[in-house]
Amino acid sequence: MSLKHSILSILCRKAKTGYELAKNSEISTRFFWSSTHQQIYKDLSQLEKLGWVRHKEIEQDEKPDKKLYSITKSGVEELRQWIAEPSEPEPSKDVLLIKLFAGDLVDPEILLKDLLGHKKIHSERSKRYKEIEAEYFKPGSELSLARQFQHLTLRRGITYEVSWLNWCREAEHFLRERIVQKAEKK
Amino acid sequence: MSLKHSILSILCRKAKTGYELAKNSEISTRFFWSSTHQQIYKDLSQLEKLGWVRHKEIEQDEKPDKKLYSITKSGVEELRQWIAEPSEPEPSKDVLLIKLFAGDLVDPEILLKDLLGHKKIHSERSKRYKEIEAEYFKPGSELSLARQFQHLTLRRGITYEVSWLNWCREAEHFLRERIVQKAEKK
DNA sequence: GGTGCCATGTAACGAGTTACATGATTGG
């Protein structure tokens, strides 16, 4: 149910096409609900059946035609009600942790390689998010209420990635020690 | 595919019943892959068809019979290979952030209530994880390799919950200010 | 007498992924 409401909460700022939603071009969308374009197209047509969004066909030369979706009044009403419902945090899921849980089964080098891949991604993301923050949410500048809420979600994106980075450093240190110990045994 | 491997990585430590797996009674399992008992029973029988686990019926007086599952040699082999495959971090998903993204649509009191609920849960979890750490992974004590890896996953559980807590404090501050501002306007 | 724990599952459904498909334009 949440992808639909995630789409609604984006559309209530600005009308968008399915393609744009799938690209996640907008600031601060990635770190709360991502999906494939196929799923988004499905949900958009379902949302239209429910009367929560409607679309306008836009013809373009030199580019394929597109459907611009916007939220309806009843869509906004639905979103308001959904927000008011009590919610709970999702359980966290991550493949790397499953691997480490049985980490003693394999060479530490293998785990380290994968870990460093994750670390790089988290490092890049945290950097990009911080850049977005510096550019769009300068301290001292007057931000609209909507923008202030957006900033809050971006802040979560940053704390999330930084917490991963910190843990990655811990794990890296541990694995490197393991590798050294293994070499000494030989 | 990951729930199956998550089950394998737990079973390769110790044989367990579906019921025990569903309860997540074991330390450091919750924060990487949780599921319902129905899904776990399904996956266990699939894993058995694949030859990666097998079960022994255990009859009990005063309690219903149960099936104790253990990992097979080919199960361990599969797990080893799966761990060696390169992986990527999952996109983070959380309902609260979708709500805040469209947070200007509703009264800040409503959001604050939900936020405080989340904060409480994260606070309890981080507390519990830290207690587990203090009890099972005392600094200075000699830990088996398997236990050291377990500790690493628990460490991630802690950094994750603490990062949520820190962000919750930020968000709480913001929402409380919003509520004050709203009151002043009247 | 009701609630909760132990222990297993089936059935129906909804959510999400992967593969496949189309077709024009722009840039190297």
Added chain:
DNA sequence: CCAATCATGTAACTCGTTACATGGCACC
């Protein structure tokens, strides 16, 4: 000529959730 970008979708499938089902024992 190949790859990428724009733009939309269908079909087949797996994964995951919700509802329903059973049945005995222990405890208050």
